[in-house]
Amino acid sequence: MSARPLLIAPSILSADFGRLADEVRAITVGGADYVHVDVMDGHFVPNLTIGPPVIRAVRAATHLPLDVHLMIEQADRWIDEYADAGADLICVHAEACPHLHRTIQAIRSRGKRAAVALNPATPAGAVDYVLDQLAMVLVMSVNPGFGGQAFIDGVLPKITALRQEADRRGLVLDIEVDGGVKVDNIDVITRAGANVIVSGSGIFATKDYGQTIAELRRRGEAARA
Ligand code: DX5
Ligand code: ZN
Numbered sequence: 620m621s622a623r624p625l626l627i628a629p630s631i632l633s634a635d636f637g638r639l640a641d642e643v644r645a646i647t648v649g650g651a652d653y654v655h656v657d658v659m660d661g662h663f664v665p666n667l668t669i670g671p672p673v674i675r676a677v678r679a680a681t682h683l684p685l686d687v688h689l690m691i692e693q694a695d696r697w698i699d700e701y702a703d704a705g706a707d708l709i710c711v712h713a714e715a716c717p718h719l720h721r722t723i724q725a726i727r728s729r730g731k732r733a734a735v736a737l738n739p740a741t742p743a744g745a746v747d748y749v750l751d752q753l754a755m756v757l758v759m760s761v762n763p764g765f766g767g768q769a770f771i772d773g774v775l776p777k778i779t780a781l782r783q784e785a786d787r788r789g790l791v792l793d794i795e796v797d798g799g800v801k802v803d804n805i806d807v808i809t810r811a812g813a814n815v816i817v818s819g820s821g822i823f824a825t826k827d828y829g830q831t832i833a834e835l836r837r838r839g840e841a842a843r844a
Pocket of ligand 2: 797817
């Protein structure tokens with residue numbers, strides 16, 4: 620099993636948007652490693668969220684890296700905007716990028732870390748020929764579009780397959796899991812080989828974000844020890 624560090628990335632989709640800067644500061648003080656920001660366009664996914672101006676506001680509220688998850692079509696047209704707005708990692712969907720290699724190069728040419736997300740039905744092989752270009756693969760454990768959905772267990776073998784393939788090739792690759800992750804199921808996820816853990820409602824629906832983040836970290840670490 621790889622020794623990539625376990626990172627907790629709260630998804631602000633479940634935060635109180637009326638107090639967004641305070642919410643971002645609360646997870647920062649609470650020990651989060653990344654801030655996960657969900658961008659949806661109402662086309663690739665059946666929901667519409669936020670764009671570059673809000674990312675700028677989040678950028679101003681924290682020193683943490685911004686993990687920007689683009690659930691949008693025509694991502695190539697937007698890479699510069701999200702890079703300028705303060706994204707550190709830019710994640711595009713394999714299903715939405717017909718020229719995935721080119722899109723990844725565009726992200727890297729802006730000095731940003733490139734990631735590719737795979738929907739639950741998309742095989743690990745979709746990133747086979749670009750794996751060495753990526754900082755991270757995001758394995759979706761819900762169908763993207765909404766927070767608060769139930770974790771799909773069927774993606775666990777995909778996490779393990781990606782981890783084994785990265786190790787086999789000697790790649791330094793983070794594997795992120797997004798959707799339905801909570802303190803009571805993080806163990807199977809880190810045991811499968813994931814090391815970057817997104818949780819939206821699993822953190823923001825609790826009273827003490829810091830305590831929940833610490834518990835996620837404790838259970839996640841214990842399961843892969
Ligand atoms: C879903 C988003 C997720 C979502 C996770 O399309 O990509 O990041 O906010 O929320 P939870 O953890 O509540 O499933
Ligand atoms: Zn997400």
